[in-house]
Amino acid sequence: MENEEILDLPVIGRAGTMQSVDDASRTFEVLWTTGAQVRRYSWARDEEFDEELVVSPNAMRLDRLNAGAPFLNSHASQRLTDILGVVENGSIRIENGQGFARIRLSERDEVEPIWRDIKAGIIRNVSVGYRVHRFERVAKADRTDGGPRALYRAVDWEPLEISAVAIGADPGAGMRSEARQSDARQFPCAITTKGRNMPEDTIAAGADETRNAPAPAQTPAIPQAAPAVPAPDAESIRAEERSRVSTIMTLCARHDLGSDLANDLIARGVSIDAAREAVLDALGEANPLGRTIELAPAQARGTGDAAYRDAVADAIMHRAAPSLHAVSPQSREFAFRSLMDLARHAVERAGVNTAAMPDMEIAGFAMGMRSAGYHSTGDFPAILSSVVNQTLRAAYDATPRTFGAWSTRVTVRDFRPVDRLQIGNAPDLVKVPEGGEFTYGTATEGKESYAIATYGRIIGFSRQMLINDDLRAFDRVVQSFGASAANLESDILYSILLSNPAMGDGTALFHANHGNLGTAAAITEESLTAMLRAFAVQKDLDGRAITVLPRNIIVPPGKRMVEIHKQLAATTPGSTAEVNPYSNRFSVVEEIRLVNTAGPDPWFAATDPAFGAVEYAYLAGQEGLYTEHRVGFEVDGIEFKARHDFGAKAIDWRGLYKNPGIA
Structure with missing residues (x-):
C-alpha cells in the first residue's frame, strides 16, 4: 500500500566532524554526513520519527555543494561576514556510505581566530544544511520501548552548505537555520508512505535503494546474528551526549519554553527522563489553570x-x-x-x-x-502603536511653535558636535595694473559649535486600561506627550534669548561688545529707531560694515504686544508729526515664554531665518517624534516609547537684538 503527499519543509541540518588540516593551503577535510538515523519531530503529524539519509550519488543532488558551496558560521547566511570559507570545487566524494569534502578558509582578518581554533582542535564540529525533495515514510512494527513507529528515508535530498558549529549534534532541533530567519523559507517535499506494520528488518533491507528505483515489495526479512556489544569508547560517549542534548533542545523547542531552560538542563547534565519532568513542571507553571488553547482552522x-x-x-x-x-x-x-x-x-x-x-x-x-x-x-500591539503614533504626531503638529519665524531649521547626521563658521566678507578687490599679478586675499572665520541631544519618555497601556475601556485617559496622555515634544522645542529655542548664553568668543550673546543690547525702554518710535541703528552699524569679522536688517519683533503678550501693534498700525495722519514711520514695517512674534514675572518684560528683534542667527536641528531621517513599542516589563501591558532628537544654538549675534524693557 502506498500514497503520496506534498509538504513544505525548511532546510534541515546534520552534524559532522573535521578531519585533516593543511596549514599551508588553509584547507581541511570534513566528514559531513554518514546518513545514520537520527531522531526528529514530525512537522505535520505531531509525532517523533527516525530520519535516515540515503548516502548514494543516485539519491543526492551534489551539484550545488560540488560547485563551491559556502562554509558558514553556525548556518548564518544573512551577511557576507557569515561566510568563513568555501567548499573546494570538485572535492565532494562519497565512500562507504559517508560524505567527505575539502574546505578552504578565507584569509580575512576576522576569520583568523577561527582558523587558529580549527588547527588547535578547539573547533572540530561541522553541520551540513540540506533540503529534502522526497521522503519515503515506512511504518515500523509496533514498538515496546516507546520509540518512534515511523522511519523517514530521504531518497532525494540536496546538501546546500556546510557550517562550523559549537555543538556538533543537534538533530532534534534540526539546525533549521533558514526557518529561524525572518522569511522562514519552506520548500516542497514529497512524502511517499510505504506499507504499515512492516517488520523493521524489511526497512533495513531497502536502505540502498536509489531516488528513481521503486522500493522492493515484500522483501523477506533476513535473519542476522546479534552483533557483539562493543565496549564503550570516547565516540560512543560523545554520541550519547549529543543525543541527550538534542532531545532536551527538542522538548523545550516543541513546547515553546525557550533556550534558557534547555541550556540550563544541558549544563547541569540532567538526564532525558529528568528533563521531561522539568518540562512538565515548566508547562504547569506557565499554564496553572491547565487550560488548553483551541486553535481555529x-x-x-x-x-x-x-x-x-x-x-x-x-x-x-x-x-x-x-x-x-x-x-x-x-x-x-x-x-x-x-x-x-x-x-x-x-x-x-x-x-x-x-x-x-x-x-x-x-x-x-x-x-x-x-x-x-x-x-x-501581534495585531493588537501594532494597532495601538499606530494609534499612538498618529495621536502623538497630530498633537505635536497642532502645538503652536513661534520660533520658526526667526530661526533656521537644519538636519544633522549624528550626535557629534556641529561646527558653524562665521565667515567675514570677501577681501576687498584691489586694482591690478596692466601686466600685474593678482594677489591672494583671506576671509576671517569665527566658529560656533553645538550638538543635538535625545529626549524621551515611556508610557504604558495596561491590561486594566484595556479591560476598563479607558481610551480617553490613554488618548489624553498620548496627546500630552505630543504637545510636550513641541513645547520642548520652544523651551530650548526661547531659552537662548532668555538665558543669554556665551558665544564662541566668550562674550554673552546680548552684550554691549556685540552692539546688540539696547537701553531699557518701552517699544516706541525712539526705541525702534535705536534698534535699527544698532543693526545698521554691525560689522563683519574684518571690521567692515555689513547690511543686516531686522524682520521680526518678538514680544510677550501684554504691554509690549500693545506697544508694538500701535507702532505698526496704519493711520491717516493729520500732519507730518503724526506720520507713523514704522507702519507695517515688521512682523510680530508673540510668545508667552518671554513673560517676566520678576521684572519688566523684554522685547527682541531678529533677522529673517535665512540669515542664520539661530539654528535648530533634527537628526536626519528622524525629524519630529519617533515612536516604538514592546510588550511591557515594568508595565503589565504594552509600553510605548516616544523619542525626540533635537538641538539649537545661537550662531551669529549680528542677527539678534535685545531690549530689557521697562515696567
Missing part, C-alpha cells in the same frame, strides 16, 4: 495584514476624537466596539478560542504576552 486564522490593522486603528481614532476622525468604510465594522471587544476580535482572528477565557487572559493574549505556551500574532 488554519484557513480561518488571521494573517496580521496591514489593511485590518489600519481599519481598527482608524476606528479607535474615531472613538477618541470623533470630530477629527470620521468613520471610514473600512473601519465602520469596528467603530463602535469597546477596546475589549476589539482585543477579543484580534485574538480570535489569530486562531484562539476565547469562549472560556476571562477578560484578563484575553487582554494578555491581545497585547502579545506569553500565555499557556502561545504567542499572539
Whole structure:
C-alpha cells in the first residue's frame, strides 16, 4: 500500500566532524554526513520519527555543494561576514556510505581566530544544511520501548552548505537555520508512505535503494546474528551526549519554553527522563489553570495584514476624537466596539478560542504576552502603536511653535558636535595694473559649535486600561506627550534669548561688545529707531560694515504686544508729526515664554531665518517624534516609547537684538 503527499519543509541540518588540516593551503577535510538515523519531530503529524539519509550519488543532488558551496558560521547566511570559507570545487566524494569534502578558509582578518581554533582542535564540529525533495515514510512494527513507529528515508535530498558549529549534534532541533530567519523559507517535499506494520528488518533491507528505483515489495526479512556489544569508547560517549542534548533542545523547542531552560538542563547534565519532568513542571507553571488553547482552522486564522490593522486603528481614532476622525468604510465594522471587544476580535482572528477565557487572559493574549505556551500574532500591539503614533504626531503638529519665524531649521547626521563658521566678507578687490599679478586675499572665520541631544519618555497601556475601556485617559496622555515634544522645542529655542548664553568668543550673546543690547525702554518710535541703528552699524569679522536688517519683533503678550501693534498700525495722519514711520514695517512674534514675572518684560528683534542667527536641528531621517513599542516589563501591558532628537544654538549675534524693557 502506498500514497503520496506534498509538504513544505525548511532546510534541515546534520552534524559532522573535521578531519585533516593543511596549514599551508588553509584547507581541511570534513566528514559531513554518514546518513545514520537520527531522531526528529514530525512537522505535520505531531509525532517523533527516525530520519535516515540515503548516502548514494543516485539519491543526492551534489551539484550545488560540488560547485563551491559556502562554509558558514553556525548556518548564518544573512551577511557576507557569515561566510568563513568555501567548499573546494570538485572535492565532494562519497565512500562507504559517508560524505567527505575539502574546505578552504578565507584569509580575512576576522576569520583568523577561527582558523587558529580549527588547527588547535578547539573547533572540530561541522553541520551540513540540506533540503529534502522526497521522503519515503515506512511504518515500523509496533514498538515496546516507546520509540518512534515511523522511519523517514530521504531518497532525494540536496546538501546546500556546510557550517562550523559549537555543538556538533543537534538533530532534534534540526539546525533549521533558514526557518529561524525572518522569511522562514519552506520548500516542497514529497512524502511517499510505504506499507504499515512492516517488520523493521524489511526497512533495513531497502536502505540502498536509489531516488528513481521503486522500493522492493515484500522483501523477506533476513535473519542476522546479534552483533557483539562493543565496549564503550570516547565516540560512543560523545554520541550519547549529543543525543541527550538534542532531545532536551527538542522538548523545550516543541513546547515553546525557550533556550534558557534547555541550556540550563544541558549544563547541569540532567538526564532525558529528568528533563521531561522539568518540562512538565515548566508547562504547569506557565499554564496553572491547565487550560488548553483551541486553535481555529488554519484557513480561518488571521494573517496580521496591514489593511485590518489600519481599519481598527482608524476606528479607535474615531472613538477618541470623533470630530477629527470620521468613520471610514473600512473601519465602520469596528467603530463602535469597546477596546475589549476589539482585543477579543484580534485574538480570535489569530486562531484562539476565547469562549472560556476571562477578560484578563484575553487582554494578555491581545497585547502579545506569553500565555499557556502561545504567542499572539501581534495585531493588537501594532494597532495601538499606530494609534499612538498618529495621536502623538497630530498633537505635536497642532502645538503652536513661534520660533520658526526667526530661526533656521537644519538636519544633522549624528550626535557629534556641529561646527558653524562665521565667515567675514570677501577681501576687498584691489586694482591690478596692466601686466600685474593678482594677489591672494583671506576671509576671517569665527566658529560656533553645538550638538543635538535625545529626549524621551515611556508610557504604558495596561491590561486594566484595556479591560476598563479607558481610551480617553490613554488618548489624553498620548496627546500630552505630543504637545510636550513641541513645547520642548520652544523651551530650548526661547531659552537662548532668555538665558543669554556665551558665544564662541566668550562674550554673552546680548552684550554691549556685540552692539546688540539696547537701553531699557518701552517699544516706541525712539526705541525702534535705536534698534535699527544698532543693526545698521554691525560689522563683519574684518571690521567692515555689513547690511543686516531686522524682520521680526518678538514680544510677550501684554504691554509690549500693545506697544508694538500701535507702532505698526496704519493711520491717516493729520500732519507730518503724526506720520507713523514704522507702519507695517515688521512682523510680530508673540510668545508667552518671554513673560517676566520678576521684572519688566523684554522685547527682541531678529533677522529673517535665512540669515542664520539661530539654528535648530533634527537628526536626519528622524525629524519630529519617533515612536516604538514592546510588550511591557515594568508595565503589565504594552509600553510605548516616544523619542525626540533635537538641538539649537545661537550662531551669529549680528542677527539678534535685545531690549530689557521697562515696567
